[in-house]
């Protein structure tokens with residue numbers, strides 16, 4: 001049976017030390033509360049940290065035992081790991097960076113080391129808890145390296161990753177000295193999920209700009225696999241909150257609270273203590289409300305629950321002081337014997353009491369500066385059984401992308417917030433229930449169970465897509481077979497693409513000259529009398545002649561336009577015209593003027609626009625535009641537009657690498673064929689080959705008509721050496 005192993009930094013249960021020894025309590029925070037409902041299905045396990053330093057071996061064993069009964073497996077962290085990995089790198093480097101608080105971000109090589117080590121520790125724990133067929137679902141920014149670590153240990157594993165916080169713009173990510181490792185760490189997964197489309201877009205943009213990997217329709221082609229990226233806005237356990245709100249206990253609490261508040265209207269604010277939540281800003285706005293709308297004095301109270309969080313991190317301590325001071329000041333200024341403007345609680349509440357607060361609040365005030373999702377907003381909605389109450393929600397919370405019936409505010413615009421608070425307090429009941437009904441329908445439908453199911457089914461699909469690709473890795477067994485067939489053959493044809501297959505790319509194409517190793521390798525291959533070695537390239541014949549002409553090779557240049565058999569002169573595949581270049585050239589010039597770093601390569605019978613040295617995203621945008629433009633201009637002609645690896649080429653339609661390669665097949669009648677290529681233009685070669693040929697796609701990702709795939713040019717060299 002396949003099981004699901006959930007992995008997150010924090011377990012949904014935390015251990016506490018009390019006077020009576022160790023105690024267990026539900027954890028706070030959206031990840032733990034949100035997923036807490038779903039992991040207990042048969043055989044599943046949740047691997048994570050129990051939230052406290054447990055040193056004693058006997059105590060560790062006790063905790064492990066207790067948690068096992070609840071399908072949890074603890075990862076114990078040492079004090080220095082808690083400091084450097086959790087408080088340090090996770091919460092002083094990644095958290096502020098991903099929430100656009102770069103001024104708070106610390107860059108410290110020592111905490112990075114701890115982050116790597118603890119991710120490794122989690123990796124070992126997951127491997128110990130799971131079998132090769134299990135699905136592993138990794139959560140959040142504390143474990144960005146884990147997917148890749150698991151992938152190394154289990155290349156075939158099914159691995160999902162979900163990020164619960166925003167994924168910021170490339171400009172933020174690039175500031176991290178460890179950006180490459182972090183992105184590569186995530187790419188160990190088969191499916192990567194985010195709360196919103198814009199987080200997903202930012203991630204794809206970072207991957208393309210920092211790793212230079214191609215991304216199409218949310219799919220990233222890594223050298224070994226294609227990885228799917230998608231948006232999955234997380235939901236809550238709707239029924240659980242609706243039931244809690246309906247419970248006898250919640251109603252009793254509500255009654256007690258209402259009596260104590262003497263009928264004041266209630267604005268409710270609930271968060272973990274965090275500078276991303278905009279708590280201080282919210283207090284200032286509430287103070288302004290009392291200033292600008294004096295009619296609310298004595299009439300409305302802000303109930304503010306702040307759940308202690310990360311209290312060893314300096315910024316959190318400073319924020320705590322700021323809040324204490326603000327609350328003190330506002331209360332001191334406005335309170336009366338009978339009324340307090342702010343009821344401030346610095347602790348966490350059990351579910352029934354939270355439910356009572358949600359039930360009774362007239363306004364839910366959720367105004368984070370940045371927030372991955374914000375589940376409090378959704379819990380507030382689920383608890384409104386009578387559909388009365390207004391949600392004020394920051395447009396910078398992930399939840400705002402779904403909850404368009406909330407009163408959306410810009411958390412930097414205090415005037416707007418104050419006015420919106422007033423509007424909410426006077427909103428007609430009919431409008432309240434209308435808005436609430438819309439939001440309830442949505443939050444109920446897209447609950448946490450739907451979320452899990454969707455993520456899991458997309459993960460299964462992503463995995464199936466990888467498997468269904470006809471192109472499979474050139475596994476050691478296949479390679480042995482290839483070498484055996486090669487050894488038995490007497491007329492061997494080797495069709496070798498140059499750039500991206502024999503040679504890695506260079507930002508300046510003229511610098512991708514064959515290195516001594518490659519020249520020796522080609523020389524040795526051509527020395528074998530049974531071999532016919534053909535370089536099959538899109539490059540112009542002068543360059544190929546210059547670089548490789550001295551070797552006894554056959555050469556196909558300009559995608560099949562020019563041919564040269566070893567020792568012979570160059571000849572044209574067929575008579576072609578080049579007058580069209582005068583018409584198309586200026587169009588390419590236009591794109592060069594519009595795209596710094598791009599340039600034109602002119603060949604005898606084709607023109608190429610190169611953008612390898614241009615800004616990656618601008619380049620691919622322009623490439624698509626140029627392709628459309630050229631396709632329009634070349635309609636009803638015999639010209640063809642091709643998008644290659646960071647190039648757009650326009651050339652004759654009837655002549656390509658495939659038509660040229662076919663000529664070699666006919667004249668030479670080989671009994672062994674190896675054809676290598678890396679880009680779109682090599683697909684024509686692959687297509688022209690008989691089924692028995694060894695066709696091998698080189699480089700990022702297995703989307704090809706070739707039978708086999710190798711990730712790097714270095715693998716090609718290895719393979720060719722095997723033939724000597």
Ligand SMILES: O=P(O)(O)OC[C@H]1O[C@H](O[C@H]2O[C@H](CO)[C@@H](O)[C@H](O)[C@H]2O)[C@H](O)[C@@H](O)[C@@H]1O
Pocket residue numbers: 009010028029030031032034140141164165234272309310371372373374375
């Ligand atoms: O584990 P802690 O350091 O105590 O922090 C608590 C959790 O905070 C973060 O929650 C996020 O996940 C929510 C659900 O997806 C989302 O609504 C919210 O916007 C996020 O901030 C953090 O991502 C978790 O890893 C922490 O456990």
Ligand SMILES: O=c1ccn([C@@H]2O[C@H](COP(=O)(O)OP(=O)(O)O)[C@@H](O)[C@H]2O)c(=O)[nH]1
Pocket residue numbers: 027028029030031033034270271272305307347348349350354373374375376377379
């Ligand atoms: O006393 C409390 C107050 C809040 N919460 C829960 O903490 C979570 C906060 O999640 P959210 O997504 O809003 O923000 P995060 O803390 O994850 O950034 C919600 O599920 C709340 O129900 C809690 O467990 N105890």
Ligand SMILES: [Mg+2]
Pocket residue numbers: 497498499500501677678679
């Ligand atoms: Mg190539």
